[in-house]
Every structure is written in C-alpha cells, then in structure tokens.
Amino acid sequence: MVENTKQVYVVDDDEIFHFILKKMFEQQGAKLKVTSFLSAEDALEHLQHSNNHLLPSLIILDMNMQRMNGWDFIEAYRDIKCSLTQQIPIVMCSSSIDNRDIQKVKRTPELKAYITKPLDSVKMQQIKEYLG
Template sequence: MEDMNKIVYVVDDDEIFHFIIKKMLGQQSDHLVVTSFLCAEEALEQLSSTPQPTLPSLIILDMNMQRMNGWDFIEAYRGLKTSLKNTIPIIMCSSSVDVRDMQKVQHTPELMAYITKPLDKNKLKVIEEYL
C-alpha cells in the first residue's frame, strides 16, 4: 500500500458542491487531497504548471460553468495532455440529465464517467473506482 496522497481536482463553480464532495471523499480516505477550482481556466493553468509527480489522479469536472464550460475544458486539456506524463481520468459531474449530453460523454475518450448531481453513495463509488 503506497502512502502517497492522491490528489483530486474538483472543477466546479458551485462552492456548495466543493464542500459536499470534500466531505464525502474525506470520509473515504485520509490520503486524498481535494483541490478546488471555481473556474476551468485556473485548473488548466495549474495542470500546465504543476510538476509531473504532483498531478492529480482524477479530475471531477462540472459541465455548466461560467466563461469556460466542461466541454471547453476538455478541448483545452487535449492540447495539454501530450505534455503530461500520465493521462488523467476525468469524470463529468452535472445536474443535466439531457440525453444529448450523456451521448456526447460516450464519444469523449477523456471522460471515464458521467454522474449527475446531487451526489450519493452510489455515485461516490463511481468516483472511487478511478482513485
């Protein structure tokens, strides 16, 4: 068992969601560091300037945000991921239950899963599969 902390980026413009996910993930593991970003641009900037060993193990990404949404983030991430040592799994999390969004997720290789808000224990299990 490695004693390294795993880092999770939460990219969402809803501060309450950050609070809830930190609480839920924090109850699961002491070796988890949740880093919050209220806008996608900050998360991208952090990804491009972070030393490789401290990259996140997972990104939880909101679909609907101001300025840059989740899809825009993925487009920008595609340009960035060639310079990253590891591919970082991304889980999209949204309040949208639009079938078109879910279909788009299936055709987006960077996305491992799509979960809808609010979070519950089953949705948390999906997140934990990628940690």
C-alpha cells in the same frame, strides 16, 4: 502530502459542491488531497504549470460553468495532455439529465464517466473507482 495520498482536482463554479464533495470523501475514509478550482481556466493553468509529479489522479469536472464550460475544458486539455507524464481520468459531474449530454460523454475519450448531481454514496463509490 503523504506519498500514498492521491490528489483530486474538483473543477466546479459551485463552492457548496466542493464542500459537499470533500465531506463525502472524508465520510468514506478516502485518503485524498482535494484541490478546488472555481473556474476551468484556473485548473488548466495549474495543470500546465504543475511539475508532472504533482498531477492529480482524477479530475471531477462540472459541465456548466461560467466563461469556460466543461466541454471547453476538454478541448483545451487535449492541447496540453501530450505534455503531461500521465493521462488523467476525468469524470464529468453535472445536474443535466439530457441524453444528448450523456451520449456526448460516451463519445469523448478523455471522459471516463458521467455522474449526475446530487451525489450519494453509490455515486461516490463510482468516482472512487476511477482513482485507481
């Protein structure tokens, strides 16, 4: 991986979403390494066993997944974040437009934004802003 290339974890059980997101990053000329996780459990395990220098610059997290959903991921992330050398911004990405979900995101300090699917160039620009 090139030194200035940022890494993004995409945690979503929809393989098509991973494909679209990677293509949209490419179209915007983003120099990123996108690592896909189809389950929240796999992403958490990867974070726990990463050698802190390989941590992502951003996590894009789906709210509704099988077994462990986005909220469960946040709870588990809270247990491991103190062992990480950096805090990782998390953007929740979901098709839900339920105001209760949006309010819950605002009350969750680990979440920097709530972006609804489907993605477009404006929403991609918002996501890129959290890469630092």
